Amino acid sequence: MVVKRGVKKSEVAAVLEKLIEKSGSLTGLLITKEGVSFAEAGDTSYLNTTAMAALVAGMFSATREVARLVGEDQFSILLQQGENRHIHISLIQDSGMMVVIFEGYERIGRVRHEARKTGEELSKMITDKEEKRQEESREKKEKGEGIIATSQFKEYALNAIDRIFETR
Amino acid sequence: MPHINYEDKELVFKIVYYGPGLSGKTTNLVYIHNALDRDKRGDIIVLDTEEERTLFFDFFPLHLGRIEGYQVKFNMFTVPGQVYYEASRRLILEGADGVVFVADSALSRMEENIESFLMLQNNLESFGVDWRVFPITLQYNKRDLPLLIPLGSIEKRLGLNGMPVTESVATDGTGVMETIRLASRLVIERFQI
Ligand SMILES: Nc1nc2c(ncn2[C@@H]2O[C@H](COP(=O)(O)OP(=O)(O)OP(=O)(O)O)[C@@H](O)[C@H]2O)c(=O)[nH]1
Ligand SMILES: [Mg+2]
Numbered sequence: 001m002v003v004k005r006g007v008k009k010s011e012v013a014a015v016l017e018k019l020i021e022k023s024g025s026l027t028g029l030l031i032t033k034e035g036v037s038f039a040e041a042g043d044t045s046y047l048n049t050t051a052m053a054a055l056v057a058g059m060f061s062a063t064r065e066v067a068r069l070v071g072e073d074q075f076s077i078l079l080q081q082g083e084n085r086h087i088h089i090s091l092i093q094d095s096g097m098m099v100v101i102f103e104g105y106e107r108i109g110r111v112r113h114e115a116r117k118t119g120e121e122l123s124k125m126i127t128d129k130e131e132k133r134q135e136e137s138r139e140k141k142e143k144g145e146g147i148i149a150t151s152q153f154k155e156y157a158l159n160a161i162d163r164i165f166e167t168r
Numbered sequence: 169m170p171h172i173n174y175e176d177k178e179l180v181f182k183i184v185y186y187g188p189g190l191s192g193k194t195t196n197l198v199y200i201h202n203a204l205d206r207d208k209r210g211d212i213i214v215l216d217t218e219e220e221r222t223l224f225f226d227f228f229p230l231h232l233g234r235i236e237g238y239q240v241k242f243n244m245f246t247v248p249g250q251v252y253y254e255a256s257r258r259l260i261l262e263g264a265d266g267v268v269f270v271a272d273s274a275l276s277r278m279e280e281n282i283e284s285f286l287m288l289q290n291n292l293e294s295f296g297v298d299w300r301v302f303p304i305t306l307q308y309n310k311r312d313l314p315l316l317i318p319l320g321s322i323e324k325r326l327g328l329n330g331m332p333v334t335e336s337v338a339t340d341g342t343g344v345m346e347t348i349r350l351a352s353r354l355v356i357e358r359f360q361i
Pocket of ligand 1: 189193220222223248309310312313337338340
């Protein structure tokens with residue numbers, strides 16, 4: 001997982017929003033390696049972002065294997081050209097993916113340029129926060145606190161599971 | 169470790185159905201998807217070949233509901249079981265919080281089950297995951313067949329114990345919900361943060 005605790009979704013979305021605006025694109029997403037959409041910007045009304053995140057993550061890991069076969073570590077950019085809509089995907093810090101959906105292939109130069117800048121910005125945000133997070137989690141561990149996985153949480157979750165998967 | 173979004177209070181676990189080719193992984197997932205209420209599930213994605221063999225993965229998101237302020241989800245995946253899709257299998261398994269191992273109970277498929285389980289252990293190890301403490305639920309599927317491997321034979325061959333074990337006939341749904349119930353319970357019980 002790239003997008004760690006401490007990196008705010010709204011901060012990432014604001015950075016993506018700027019990218020969408022400057023490049024004249026339709027939609028921007030930041031997706032984790034596990035295939036979860038972390039932040040979204042622009043128009044997402046036409047898009048099943050959950051499915052999109054799972055598929056793009058799969059695509060990117062498949063591409064990594066293809067890269068290895070030809071002696072590369074990874075192809076850092078994937079470009080999918082369609083009839084009307086196109087997708088620019090770039091790797092952020094080896095485990096997150098930034099997806100930009102745009103119309104009009106003549107925009108590709110701008111999209112590429114803005115995506116590179118935004119990618120650097122996001123990388124920096126993630127690294128800075130990650131250092132802080134590790135510190136925090138060390139402190140928490142020392143104090144022996146559970147953040148979410150409390151016995152209360154588990155009890156409720158287990159009850160929900162029993163209800164949903166009850167054999168009918 | 170599950171994906172956590174502290175701002176939106178969202179917690180996403182990944183559950184992977186693993187096992188040899190044609191053992192019934194996709195059948196399990198499709199059955200669960202159909203059995204769930206609409207508000208508990210997102211669309212299912214099936215990436216298969218013309219012969220309905222899984223090519224890359226099957227997937228759907230399952231919404232457990234809001235628990236202690238957190239929206240809890242399970243992202244449900246199957247891997248392709250065919251031997252030559254090893255690279256894809258590894259990719260999908262990465263980051264899993266729990267695994268359902270779907271074994272094919274046909275007597276003739278014993279060695280495929282063993283080989284696949286060893287591959288699972290291998291893959292988990294390569295991610296730095298200790299498979300001895302990792303949540304794995306073992307499902308003996310196809311219990312409707314005439315010639316069956318005995319329950320317990322896979323664990324015995326591999327020297328495993330303490331794993332939850334279920335019996336199923338995925339084609340008619342028998343044991344399918346019980347398997348995912350035990351598997352997701354195990355994931356929650358082992359979860360720490
Ligand atoms: N008799 C019997 N057949 C089953 C059972 N479960 C699945 N099948 C059949 O076995 C075949 C393979 O099932 P799938 O669910 O596609 O198997 P899979 O594990 O996803 O296979 P791959 O995607 O190739 O790895 C199908 O024809 C199913 O109908 C079962 O419990 N009993
Ligand atoms: Mg399948």
